[in-house]
Amino acid sequence: MPSAPPDLIRIFNKKNSYSVYGDNANFVAEEIFKTLKVVKQGKDPKAPAGLDLKLHQIQDICRMVVFEKKWRVEIYSSDGGKWELTKKGSPGYITEIEDLLFAEETMQDQQVMLAVQIGRIQNQRVVGVAFVDVSLRHIGTLQFQDNDQLTNLESLFYQIGTKECLCLPVQEKDKDSKKLHEILEKLDIKISERKKTEFKAVDIEQDLKRLLGQKYWNSIGELDEKLAMGAANCLINALGLLSHEEYHSSFILKRYNFNQYMRLDNAAIQALNILPNPREPNQRQNLYGHLNKCRTPMGSRLLMQWLKQPLKDLDKIKERLDIVEIFVDNQAATKDIRTDCFKRIPDLERIAKKIQAGRAGLQDCVVIYQFIQQIGDFVSALRNCSNDPLITNRFTKRFQNIETEFKPFENLVEETVDLAGVENGEYMVNASFDEVLKELHEKKDQVFKMISQHEDDVRTLLGKPSSLKREKDKTHGYHFKITAKDRSSIESKKYKDKVIIIQNTNKTIKFTDAKMEKYTESYKEYMEQYTEQSRSLVKEILSIAASYMPVFEEAHEIVAELDVFTTLAYVSFSANIPYVKPTLSPLGEGNLELIACRHPVLESLSDFTYIPNDAILTRGESSFQIITGPNMGGKSTYIRSIGLSVLLAQMGCFVPCQSAHIPIRDAILARVGASDSQLRGVSTFMAEMLETATILSTATETSLIIIDELGRGTSTYDGFGLAWAISEFICNKLGSFCLFATHFHELTQLQEEIECVKNFHVVAEPDTKGKGLTLLYEVKPGHSDQSFGIHVAQLAAFPEDVIEVAKAKARELEHFDTNKRLSVEAEPAEGDQQEGKEIIKKVLEAFSEEPIDKFSDKELQKYIETLKTELLQIENPYISKLMQEVIKVK
Structure with missing residues (x-):
């Protein structure tokens, strides 16, 4: 394998751990551990030194590399043979590594990769642009005239949240090229230089037909925007979209019209302090931080988008203001929607992307199922708030429609998933599908009863301390936790020779014993066998779930919109001096x-x-x-x-x-x-x-x-x-x-x-x-x-x-x-x-x-x-x- 370029981190997945090597290992050691002593030389003195890492450290590294350094990440896996590239990510393309980047948090802004080329048509400066959202299967294109300052292009970068730009290397004699690179550097957008041949639109029609499907292709008409199509060709090849069969006939092509939005350049964004500045210690002393009282991650992202894309269409602006006014006039109902309906709403957009990309599990299906159970609450709350056609048509009826469209999915989960096990944090296929599954389920339940009985025995042995709890995690399985005030109970003569301390802090102690470890190991073995036995069935369930993508998209869009509208209303009426409708x-x-x-x-x-x-x-x-x-x-x-x-x-x-x-x-x-x-x-x-x-x-x-x-x-x-x-x-x-x-x-x-x-x-x-x-x-x-x-x-x-x-x-x-x-x-x-x-x-x-x-x-x-x-x-x-x-x- 050739050595990695300076802006690339290669990570090797060894199933139970991860490793980085050579210069990558030295970089990670200095950034994470602040010392090179953790880098170890293997048995082969000719092989590069390496560094073993845990999952949470890999997550930190990926976030730092992609978001702070603006570098790329490649993850390799092996089944005992040759190492193969299984995931890759960059500032503008995070679809494959989202599970690492956002394991414990949600994404606030879009991460868009864009390709751009600038040319002359009839002696006019013309810009061709293409961008893609692989998760939602969208390709956007536009072509427009611009001035020598490229102000329209700069505004577009801001509007769509560009994080990475594919473009030609800077040409010293080409003023447009120099200006483009200056803007990208000013906006801190990663520059990924590509060859001129990659921007030729020779095979673009054939490639788009494969990605869009013949039926959709026939509906879009002639593609005469050659610069934009050349940019699309560069983007498709850079991401290797054609090499994924699951992408064929699944994309749609959108013509983006940035003229529908107010133009905001970087100077205006900074002058008005619209968005958070990473260099500022207080991330809420800006307009977005002030407005963002959203209750869901989807709402926060949509609010960010609306701030970047103020409207110019008078009718659309009035419609938004009228909706906000309805929620302002019904403050009690608006507060109920915000506090009750949005409680425990998951990041539907992110889950939908995982299902679409084939990275989801049964837990994601259950989370969607739990959301479906809450749709009725939204309908009731909206009816209680207002019967105005604006609310009824934009929200109430749409919620009712998705509830109906989700009914088969709801039935699927109830029939195939062991919902009783969900209460214990386990996401499994219903055992009734298979005799082997039934047998494994019974054995697993027997072990669980032993674990529960052992918990009672330990509680009695320790004198029934009130703080004793049984917990479960991926690393240690089932174990006990007790607060520091009851520490003496596990140090008693009856138990001190049996206790195995897992974690000891000033406030709590996590511990286990030999019997609990034995039960945990048995339970783990049965769970692994159960998972393996049901693997094909889970795959089939997730495949069916993926067919509901249009409903998933509609669901996260309507939730995000309602969240933003009720938030704007809440900010307006809860201010010390209420805001007014302009x-x-x-x-x-x-x-x-x-x-x-x-x-x-x-x-x-x-x-x-x-x-x-x-x-x-x-x-x-x-x-x-x-x-x-x-x-x-x-x-x-x-x-x-x-x-x-x-x-x-x-x-x-x-x-x-x-x-x-x-x-x-x-x-x-x-x-x-x-x-x-x-x-x-x-x-x-x-x-x-x-x-x-x-x-x-x-x-x-x-x-x-x-x-x-x-x-x-x-x-x-x-x-x-x-x-x-x-x-x-x-x-x-x-x-x-x-x-x-x-x-x-x-x-x-x-x-x-x-x-x-x-x-x-x-x-x-x-x-x-x-x-x-x-x-x-x-x-x-x-x-x-x-x-x-x-x-x-x-x-x-x-x-x-x-x-x-x-x-x-x-x-x-x-x-x-x-x-x-x-x-x-x-x-x-x-x-x-x-x-x-x-x-x-x-x-x-x-x-x-x-x-x-x-x-x-x-x-x-x-x-x-x-x-x-x-x-x-x-x-x-x-x-x-x-x-x-x-x-x-x-």
Whole structure:
């Protein structure tokens, strides 16, 4: 076997244990055991050293390797001969190793593998994409035009939860290739490079016919999206789908339409703190963590999906809001559904995937059976809640339908499974099917009676301690457990020579004795014989269960939907100040009016008193709002609260306002802070330029733009100039709703020049002695007339001598600036000013169209210097004066 590449861990399954070898063994030893001493050399000195591992350690390794390292895993098994690959997994393909990854927990997000190729069709940049869910037998494809920033593709990665991307190696001379790899690295998506020949769609029709089946193939029409089909070909071959006969004629092809969703890029996701950040210690201080009161794993995953895919269709949004309203209006019934009906609901989606993949057992069938017994509770609770057609058609009738469709499955389990044994944690075929099974069942029952009798004998021998319990696990079989307070009973003369300690902790002791070990071994032998005798029957039962996949899918979908709707209602009515149902207007129509708007996450913190604020953006009057005020004064919170209300409304949730009217937005675009761009080798200034360039090139009249501080990564004059020019461009060229929080007080002069600009400020009151500052967190019309930086430093308890020096230096700069203004020559004539501004506007428009994201810092600096030189050569008094001031500062 050739050596493994650096991003691959090979695990060898030896039935009772697992092993890793060579570099893999060293890696695991350092990561798990923190020492190389556990790696042992075998009898053959030429063979690589190895490390033996237990199942729970393998589970930890798989989770770390796939989710944290973004590596691949291969698991090999042997029946005494050659080692064969039996399972494989990667960040985007976890179907075969789900039982290892989620043994004790549930998956919160989808793990999607996607293939992409970018080409030119009629001189237009076109992206072809394919992705697959092997468990549900879905193949998704789409083909679309994109810009040089690939913003549509980036949004798609986010929408569908991409964890791994198959693509061509980066081509240095290919700007699209470089941009694709930059996006993948920024989003922390595993890059799996493939050869160009794998993206050719030569045999794709034949391959899809085999996977989809002739009948389904005839219904989908002609496949003319060649780039998407090439991506599908790459994906099918990479996963080896055709080599699995059980996949033939079982897939369906879905054409994905991402235009039905609001576009959210990575900058907006981080700016609004929508999803958990692995680097943050508190995983609940984000919008998903705040909303996720879901009672089932399926509900949590669907909530995550809805957050990633806010709707643009007004009718669909209204339908969601109407359903949430019904549950809000029936709070008692909603609470009953959440507390009673969702109790003990399993992860139906995960179980369905196991059954479909042939990895399930009788226990999974029993769990589905137990869910079926609860369907009637859902029907009764929903009827008690509301008879509104929205609830009846979307939930009540669907639950009734799946109950009917599950009836044969219910009968199958009752006839074939020993349900009495389930109470003891045993999942076996009913003994009545076979005489041998009957005999083994009787012997097993006899041994179990001996175990029960021995338990009574031990209890009497130990003086009947109240904490003594009999337990059973896979490692030790039947054994006893006792609390530490009764430890003396097993140390008595009557028993201390018999006791065998299994586990000893401060609170409990697990133990057994020779007789119990003997009984346990006999019981285990009969169980193994029983399992072997019933193997073929179990296989047949699971095969029949797999035929119910459409019903399984419908079941987990309806449970997930009901869970999310009741959760959104619960969050809305249980808040300290209840959320309200927003009214919405179609895309491009109406104004944004939020009365007493609040930040949903911050107001939920127990030690936080939130001050609500109004936000009214009226097209042509106040669609561009500049917010000034001191740091920590609430500027950032204010603009984020508006973005979150828009997002919540379009996902179908009530909003934290007193009242709200929201026109549908096609995108939320953000430029906030420096993020982690410096960790990726990108300067603060470059990060600002990249994110701003994306906004300028992709925003539309129906977008919402959020900018929180722009221009901090360069000189004050350059930063202000860029902020001014970008603001003008958004107002005059884009017409988007925009919230611009800034420390440039001079930017407020825009209100005098552009009709749609309105100034607002967060209120702060310094005391009369100038030694304190009260932050009121209120947003009021007008601009802030002074800087509060030193006041904020006082609030942060800076040393007094530092404060005094800061004040002195501030006075010096004010004096310097006053003298400088007095020495300036007369202002250029109004005509020269107007001409100069038009020239600068054209230059900045040309600048916004440059692919600056492709520039290195040096290239960008060179470009700016060239731009300065060109501006200096223009014979215009206004431009000459402006450039002289910039040069003086430099």
